[in-house]
Amino acid sequence: MDLHKGLSLPALALNVSGAVLMLAGIGLMATTASRLQNYRVAANLHGGEVIDLGEDARPAAGQHGAMARVVAVPHVVEAPQDPDFNLRANTSVLVRHVEMFQWREIKVGDSVHYELDWVDHLLDAGHFVDRKGHANPVGFPVSGKQFDAGLVQVGGFKLGPILLHGMPGTSRLTPDITALPDNLAASFTRYQNYLVTSAKPGDPRLGDVRVSWDEVPLQQMTFVGRIDGDRLVAATDAADGKGYVVQLGNVPVLDIFPDLPVPPEFVWTWRLLSVVLASLGAFALIAAKRGRGDPQLAAGLGAAAVGAVASVLWLHADTTVMGGWLAFVLAGLALVTWRLYRLR
Structure with missing residues (x-):
């Protein structure tokens, strides 16, 4: 019993419980900070x-x-328009596809044969093995293009161009033949979801052109x-x-983002609880030394202890948060200084 000579059992209990509560408060604050920092590191990716x-x-x-x-559901404020065909659509992105009926060379082993098919780019027949009777047109009369909406909103936010182009899904648009300018109306007719130059749309011939449009569905x-x-x-x-x-x-x-950890909840509740635990610990330690506790002095010491450790933990992670904890430390020290002055 010589080890505790001069120290009563109640005082010893207060010292032990005070130290445990102080460590619990600091530990809870450190755990909360660690979880929040880990989440932020993953989120920053x-x-x-x-x-x-x-x-x-x-x-x-x-x-x-x-x-x-x-x-x-995206709201199109300024719809895209294909000025050549006088086509407008309530969509974020309107894409015009142009294909021409051309000869294609198909090689299978040593065998070479040719067939007519719709192709969206010019095929150079000059490189064919058998060029006779398989000549292709030398150019497209009209080219494919993409037309973006002038303004699309999601809720109250305007979409930037990258997010605008990132909207998924496409669907084929049925063109309005009656909206065509006179010069194109004389050349094109509607066949299914296409505008075609074929005299017999179901039986196209070499050099015929067909045009179609894709839109992004609004959902x-x-x-x-x-x-x-x-x-x-x-x-x-x-x-x-x-x-x-x-x-x-x-x-x-x-x-x-499946790689994200579960975001910490009730962060401010855990922070407040850490200060309360540290303050209770300080109260017990003061009571063991002076014979009675001092709530105001204990609160200042608890705030200063938790805030000091938190400031160090956030030093390299977030200077703004670190600055907030440092201000908290100064407030705790100010309360301690004021209380000691009053007690003196």
Whole structure:
């Protein structure tokens, strides 16, 4: 018993419980910081932490520069138009495909044969093995092109060009023959979902041209991108080299990025609890030394202890968070100084 000579059993219990509570508070804060930092490191591979704004979200103050998840059916404000064919569509991207009926050379082993088929690029018959009777036209009368919508919105956000082009899915558009300019209306007729120059659309001849258009269907999609004012754009500094995601349907963040750990919940609750535990520990240690506790002095010591360790842990991870914890330390030390002054 000489080891504890002069130290009563209640004082010893207060010292032990105080130390345990202080360590528990610091440990809880360190665990919370570690989980949050691990999540941020994984999230930074894709551009940063993702704010889940949900369906049909609108821009709000304080969001600039953050990654966000928005779910919406895209709304085309300024529709794309093919000026040559006077064709407009309610879609994000309109693509014109042009094909010509040409000779194709097909080689199978030592055998060579030729057939007429629709091809979207010019085939040079000058390189054919048998050029006689298999000459192709020397050029296309019209070329394929892509036309982007002038403005597409998801919720209250305008889509940047990369996300605009990332929208999945295509469907064939049925052209309106009545909208054709007079010069093209004399050359083209509609056959199925094509405009063709064939006199007999079901029996095309060499040099006939057919034109078709693809559009992106407007349906519910999930967009992840960086907020730039009222725009949603790709994060060009993302470590994954992409910085955006567009998927069909309402897709949760963890399904979009399966490599992400589960984001820590109730971070501020755990932080507050860590300060409370450390403060209770300080209260017990003060009570063991002075015979009675001091709530204000204990709160200052608890805040200073937890804040000091947190500042060190966030020093190289996030200077903003580190600065916040450092301010918390100074507030705790100010409370301790004020209380000691009053006690004196």
